[in-house]
Amino acid sequence: MMSRDPLDELFETAGSGNRRALGKLLTMVEKRGETAAKVSERAHRDAGQARVVGVTGAPGTGKSTITGRLAAASGASRPAILAIDPSSPLTGGAILGDRIRMDNHVGNSAFIRSMATRGHAGGLAVAVPDAIRVLDAAGCDPIIVETVGVGQVEVSIAAAADTTVVVVTPGWGDAVQANKAGLLEVADIFVVNKADRPDARGARRDLELMLDLGHRSGWRASIVLTTAIEGEGIDDLWTEIERHTAHLRESGELIRRRCRRRRDEVADRIELELRDRVHQIIQNQSGEFALGRVDRNELSPAAAAELLLSTLTSDKPPEG
Ligand SMILES: Nc1nc2c(ncn2[C@@H]2O[C@H](COP(=O)(O)OP(=O)(O)OP(=O)(O)O)[C@@H](O)[C@H]2O)c(=O)[nH]1
Ligand SMILES: [Mg+2]
Known part of the structure; x- marks a missing residue:
């Protein structure tokens, strides 16, 4: 027998009314990160x-x-x-x-x-x-x-x-x-x-x-x-x-509302991801370096922001 995807199994158990399985899935999406993304993707298939x-x-x-x-x-x-x-x-x-x-x-x-x-x-x-x-x-x-x-x-x-x-x-x-x-x-x-x-x-x-x-x-x-x-x-x-x-x-308003909801979520997700990356950039080596120059007034805040922004847009191109 083929081994089944544990996530599929968890969804199946939750779908049969098992509260513990459902609770587990919710905990998984709450934590964010890779697992959350998988659960979200899997849920998307059957939701609506x-x-x-x-x-x-x-x-x-x-x-x-x-x-x-x-x-x-x-x-x-x-x-x-x-x-x-x-x-x-x-x-x-x-x-x-x-x-x-x-x-x-x-x-x-x-x-x-x-x-x-x-x-x-x-x-x-x-x-x-x-x-x-x-x-x-x-x-x-x-x-x-x-x-x-x-x-x-x-x-x-x-x-x-x-x-x-x-x-x-x-x-x-x-x-x-x-x-x-x-x-x-x-x-x-x-x-x-x-x-x-x-x-x-x-x-x-x-x-x-x-x-x-x-x-x-x-x-x-x-x-x-x-x-x-x-x-x-x-x-x-x-x-x-x-x-x-x-x-x-x-x-037809139901469809319109749900479309709006999904569009908003796309923007919210991008915003959240960008916010995380802003923190990463500021805290990494080049961020620290640029901020040090701002401290010494060798670089204006605007110039530093522009410099760091360019690293934000250049790295990590979209997959697929
Ligand atoms: N007199 C009266 N009290 C009510 C009624 N409905 C709720 N309460 C009381 O109002 C208080 C607050 O009720 P909740 O249902 O916790 O209100 P809530 O809006 O969920 O409160 P939060 O989540 O804390 O914002 C409780 O003490 C309820 O018993 C009502 O119809 N009449
Ligand atoms: Mg309440």
Whole structure:
């Protein structure tokens, strides 16, 4: 018998629902480097089936509670949750807390994985799509990606989904805050969570007003009220996600979005690779030499940069 590629085997095991195998693959892509590239390439072959839902919003708005309940409400046999925290290290207690909260709601059906930045946030721009690709190739669906926070990085990660859900709460601030953070443009669905608190309707009204002002053609972001701790409104939210998915497919927007996502990833990958190489160049011998000359004012910073840049573009030509 021919010996099989161990990676194929790992994918097969993960595809049959084995969580350890899936976890292993995710660890492999997280680490970057050659193995990650192989896993990514292999996953790319089978990916493209899963619906990807991004959930974002300010800290504490109830994203994890919603996400966990949503996975259950989807009725899917193999939902997956990726919880991403761009600001905290991998061992962050908040993430562990999230995990427990989500497990409570989902029973045992959803596969849950936390990811955090190691080093700089740029790594996430590559690690997240790879993780989604692996989950997708392993047959998970839907894949729900929760990002904490409303900064640029968080918003761009969440917006890389097929459907982007933005969670606000009554008193989180009015729609103006969501607008400032650029959430109005990326939201396909708004959730006003903690509807058990006063003035959830007011929050909905504010959002409606903001949406009236900046009309996007095609799909107008819908607004769903939820009380996630009670599970109220979660079915409505899932229905709305399905309605959006249908809209994406029928309008051709799904293909456009996914194309944009892949193009963005190409640029992100180049950027990450270049950043690594910039560090290498500065730290190597000729870099040190040039920097020494800058120290002694024999060379201007601009001239040194140009000199070192020429080594960046000349070495390591593209393969193939
Ligand atoms: N009153 C009320 N509390 C809620 C509701 N949903 C969630 N919470 C509570 O809000 C707190 C934060 O919920 P999480 O689901 O962890 O919120 P999160 O947005 O994931 O938080 P981070 O990941 O830390 O940003 C918890 O104490 C929840 O129990 C709700 O509908 N009503
Ligand atoms: Mg959370």
